[in-house]
Amino acid sequence: MTEEQPRESVIVEKELPLGPVHPALLEPFRVRFFVNDEIVEDCEVILSMPHRGIERILEGLPVERALLITERVCGICSNSHAWNSVRVIEKGLNIEVPPRALFIRVIAQELQRIASHLIFIGHAMEVVGHETFAMRAFLLREEYMDMLYFIGGNRVHPAVPVIGGVRPRCEISDSLKRVILETLERSERKLRNYVGRVVADPLVMGRLTGVGYLSKEDAIRLHAVGPTARASGVEWDWRMEMFEYKPFTYDYVILYEGDNKARVIARALEIFECIKIVRQALKDLPEGPVVNRDWSPQRMKFTDSYNEAPRGELYHSYSLDDYGKLRHYKIRTPTITSIHSVEFAAKGDHVTDAVVTIASCDPCLACCNRVEIIDEKSGRRRQFTSMIEVIKKYGWRR
Amino acid sequence: MDLLAGVISVVVCLIGAGLAIAMGAVIPGIERKVQARIQQRIGPPILTPGFWSWLKFAYKWPIKPWATIPRFYESIIALGVVIVIFALLITLPPFWGVLGVASILGIAGLLKLEELIYVLAGSVSQSLLSVPFLRHDLAKGGTKLGFRREYFEQQAAFRALKMAAICSIPLYIALAVPFAVAKSPFIADVISIQNPAFFLGGILPLPSKPIFLTVPGFIATIVYFAGYVMLLNEKPFNIVKPKVDLIEGVFLEYAAKYRTYMYMLIHIFTFVLSSIFVTLFLGIPLDPTKPALLALHLALTLPLPVLKAVLAAFSPVLTFRQLYPASMGFTALAAFSLVLALIL
Numbered sequence: 001m002t003e004e005q006p007r008e009s010v011i012v013e014k015e016l017p018l019g020p021v022h023p024a025l026l027e028p029f030r031v032r033f034f035v036n037d038e039i040v041e042d043c044e045v046i047l048s049m050p051h052r053g054i055e056r057i058l059e060g061l062p063v064e065r066a067l068l069i070t071e072r073v074c075g076i077c078s079n080s081h082a083w084n085s086v087r088v089i090e091k092g093l094n095i096e097v098p099p100r101a102l103f104i105r106v107i108a109q110e111l112q113r114i115a116s117h118l119i120f121i122g123h124a125m126e127v128v129g130h131e132t133f134a135m136r137a138f139l140l141r142e143e144y145m146d147m148l149y150f151i152g153g154n155r156v157h158p159a160v161p162v163i164g165g166v167r168p169r170c171e172i173s174d175s176l177k178r179v180i181l182e183t184l185e186r187s188e189r190k191l192r193n194y195v196g197r198v199v200a201d202p203l204v205m206g207r208l209t210g211v212g213y214l215s216k217e218d219a220i221r222l223h224a225v226g227p228t229a230r231a232s233g234v235e236w237d238w239r240m241e242m243f244e245y246k247p248f249t250y251d252y253v254i255l256y257e258g259d260n261k262a263r264v265i266a267r268a269l270e271i272f273e274c275i276k277i278v279r280q281a282l283k284d285l286p287e288g289p290v291v292n293r294d295w296s297p298q299r300m301k302f303t304d305s306y307n308e309a310p311r312g313e314l315y316h317s318y319s320l321d322d323y324g325k326l327r328h329y330k331i332r333t334p335t336i337t338s339i340h341s342v343e344f345a346a347k348g349d350h351v352t353d354a355v356v357t358i359a360s361c362d363p364c365l366a367c368c369n370r371v372e373i374i375d376e377k378s379g380r381r382r383q384f385t386s387m388i389e390v391i392k393k394y395g396w397r398r
Numbered sequence: 399m400d401l402l403a404g405v406i407s408v409v410v411c412l413i414g415a416g417l418a419i420a421m422g423a424v425i426p427g428i429e430r431k432v433q434a435r436i437q438q439r440i441g442p443p444i445l446t447p448g449f450w451s452w453l454k455f456a457y458k459w460p461i462k463p464w465a466t467i468p469r470f471y472e473s474i475i476a477l478g479v480v481i482v483i484f485a486l487l488i489t490l491p492p493f494w495g496v497l498g499v500a501s502i503l504g505i506a507g508l509l510k511l512e513e514l515i516y517v518l519a520g521s522v523s524q525s526l527l528s529v530p531f532l533r534h535d536l537a538k539g540g541t542k543l544g545f546r547r548e549y550f551e552q553q554a555a556f557r558a559l560k561m562a563a564i565c566s567i568p569l570y571i572a573l574a575v576p577f578a579v580a581k582s583p584f585i586a587d588v589i590s591i592q593n594p595a596f597f598l599g600g601i602l603p604l605p606s607k608p609i610f611l612t613v614p615g616f617i618a619t620i621v622y623f624a625g626y627v628m629l630l631n632e633k634p635f636n637i638v639k640p641k642v643d644l645i646e647g648v649f650l651e652y653a654a655k656y657r658t659y660m661y662m663l664i665h666i667f668t669f670v671l672s673s674i675f676v677t678l679f680l681g682i683p684l685d686p687t688k689p690a691l692l693a694l695h696l697a698l699t700l701p702l703p704v705l706k707a708v709l710a711a712f713s714p715v716l717t718f719r720q721l722y723p724a725s726m727g728f729t730a731l732a733a734f735s736l737v738l739a740l741i742l
Contacts, residue, residue: 015545024642129715
C-alpha cells in the first residue's frame with residue numbers, strides 16, 4: 001500500500017507471505033497478505049527480485065543496437081518495447097516512416113496484444129484453478145504466435161520494427177495476407193466459443209464477480225493503466241493519441257464493474273477489437289517501401305514516447321549524444337504503475353481470491369523492476385529508473 | 399475349524415488390503431488420463447501418477463520434514479495409510495461378525511479420524527516456503543514488520559478443520575441413508591436388504607434391490623459424491639491445498655518416502671471411499687472369496703474417480719464464500735434423503 005492512501009486501523013492477526021518462489025507467481029516477486037482468519041486486511045507487493053539493469057546496459061550503445069536490447073525487456077510484449085524504442089528516435093529526429101511500414105507495425109502489435117491477453121486469460125484461469133480453460137487459452141494463443149512467426153520469423157521476439165520502418169523480411173506478401181486472414185477467421189470463431197463458455201461458467205464467474213473491486217477514482221488515484229484501468233471505467237487508451245491507429249475503426253473496451261471479472265472480460269473483448277484492427281490493416285495495406293533508410297544518428301535532445309502495450313501505458317525516453325550513442329534511457333512499464341492498484345483492490349477478500357486480484361492486473365515483473373534506495377536514517381526512499389543514476393549518486397561498486 | 403476360519407479371515411483381509419494398494423496405484427493414472435483427454439492432452443501413462451510416483455519418491459534421498467514435532471509429523475502420514483486401509487477392511491465380510499466395528503459408527507469414526515490427520519499434520523509442519531524473511535523484506539522495501547507469520551501448512555490446517563467441521567457433514571448424513579433404509583447400524587444388514595443372494599452363496603450373487611436405485615438412495619448418492627470430492631480435497635473443494643496460495647497445504651513438507659506415504663494415503667483413500675459406496679449403495683461387498691463378485695466390485699469402484707476427474711477438469715477452486723452455501727445445500731439435500739429413507 002502506498003503512503004498516501006488512507007490507513008484504516010485494523011488489528012491484523014497474522015501475515016501470510018507468498019513468494020518470491022511460489023507456483024502461483026510466474027515470476028519472482030513477493031506478496032505479503034496481512035490476514036484475519038482468511039480475510040485480507042492489508043497487502044504488500046515487494047518487487048525488485050529480478051533486476052536486470054537494462055537501462056544501464058543501454059547506456060552508450062549505438063542507437064541501432066538499442067533495438068536488440070529493448071525488444072528483450074519483455075518476452076510477452078517484445079514488439080511494444082521495440083516499437084516504442086524506435087518511435088522515440090523517429091519523433092526526436094523527425095524520421096519519416098512509410099505508410100506500409102506503419103500498418104505492418106500495427107498488425108504485429110495487435111497480434112502480440114492478442115497473444116498477451118490470451119496468456120493473461122490462461123494465467124487467470126490457472127490462478128482461479130480451472131486448468132481446462134487455462135490450457136485452452138494457451139492452445140488458442142498458439143495460432144497468434146504462429147502468425148507472428150510468419151511475419152517476423154520468430155514467435156517471441158519477431159523484431160518487426162527498425163528505425164524508419166520495419167525489417168524487409170517482415171514484408172507481408174499477398175499469400176501471407178491470405179493465410180493470416182484465414183487463420184483470423186478460424187481462430188475468432190474458436191475464441192468466441194471459448195469466451196462464451198468462460199462467461200457462462202457459473203463457478204468461474206462466482207470466483208471472479210464482485211471480487212477485487214477497484215473504483216474509477218481509486219484506479220486514477222493509484223495510477224492503474226491499460227485494461228486494468230479501463231475495467232474500472234477509466235476511459236483512456238494511448239491508441240486514441242497514436243497517429244498510427246487513426247486509419248482504423250474499432251471500439252475501446254470500457255467496463256464499469258471494476259472487479260476481477262471485468263478485468264478478465266475487458267481483455268477478452270479487446271481481443272476481438274484487435275482482430276478487427278488487423279483485418280482492416282491487411283485489407284487496406286498500402287503499397288510502397290517498408291523502410292526509410294534516409295537518416296543518420298546525430299545529437300538528439302531528451303525525447304519520450306508513449307505506447308499502448310498489452311498491459312497499458314508504456315514509456316520510453318532517451319537522448320543521443322553527438323556520436324549517436326544512447327544517453328539516459330528510461331523505461332516505465334505498465335505493471336509498475338498498475339500493481340499498486342490491485343494491491344489496494346485485494347483488501348477485504350479471501351486470501352485465495354486476493355491472489356487472483358493480484359494476477360488480474362496481468363503483472364509482468366521481470367520488465368518492471370527498478371532499483372530502490374532507502375535512507376535508513378531519514379526513512380526517505382527513492383525509486384531509480386536506471387543504474388546510471390545509482391552509480392552517479394553513490395559511485396561505482398559502492 | 400475356528401482356527402481355519404480365523405486364517406481365512408486374515409487371508410481375506412490381507413487380500414483386501416493388497417487390492418486397496420493395487421487399485422490405489424492405478425486409479426490416479428486413470429483420473430489423470432481422463433482429465434488430460436478433456437484438456438486435449440495425451441496425459442501420463444496409467445501407472446505413472448500412482449505406482450511409479452510412489453516408487454520414485456520412495457527411492458529419493460530422505461529429507462527430514464521441517465516440523466515442530468518431527469517424529470509425530472513423520473509417523474502420522476503412515477498412520478493415515480493404515481487408517482484408510484482399516485476403513486476398507488471393516489467393510490469386508492470377515493469383519494461383519496465383529497460387533498460394532500462393521501457399522502456406520504466404524505466407518506464414520508475412521509473417516510473422521512482421517513480428516514483429523516490433515517489437521518494434525520498441518521498444525522505441526524513448518525515449510526521452508528513460508529519461513530520468515532525479515533531482513534530480506536526490509537532490504538527489498540517491505541514496510542510492515544513485526545507481524546506473526548503463518549506457515550502455509552498451519553493455515554491449511556485451519557482450513558482442514560473448517561472442512562471437517564462444516565463441509566464434510568453432507569457425506570456423513572448421506573452415509574447414514576443406507577443404514578436408515580436397513581433400519582440397522584450394521585453393514586451386514588445393509589447388504590442383506592439389498593443383496594439377499596449374497597448370504598445364500600453362488601458365484602455371482604447380484605443385488606436385487608440396490609439402494610442406489612431408490613429415490614433417497616439416488617439423492618444420497620449425489621451428496622455422497624460431493625462429500626467424496628470434499629473429503630479427498632479435490633477440485634472444486636480443494637481449498638485445503640489450492641496451488642494458488644497454500645500449494646500442497648498440510649502435506650507441503652513431506653518429501654522422499656514421506657511423500658510416498660502421502661500419495662499412498664490419498665490414492666488408496668480414493669479407492670476406499672469408492673469401495674464403501676459400492677458396498678453400501680449398490681449392495682456388492684468386496685469379498686475376495688467370490689472372484690466374479692470381486693471383479694464386479696472393482697469395476698464399479700471406477701465411475702466415482704472418473705466422475706471426480708471430469709468434475710476437476712471443469713471446475714475452479716471454490717473458496718469458503720462458495721463452500722459454506724454449497725455445504726449447506728448438500729446438507730439439506732442429504733437430510734431430505736435421510737427423512738425419505740426413514741419414511742419410505
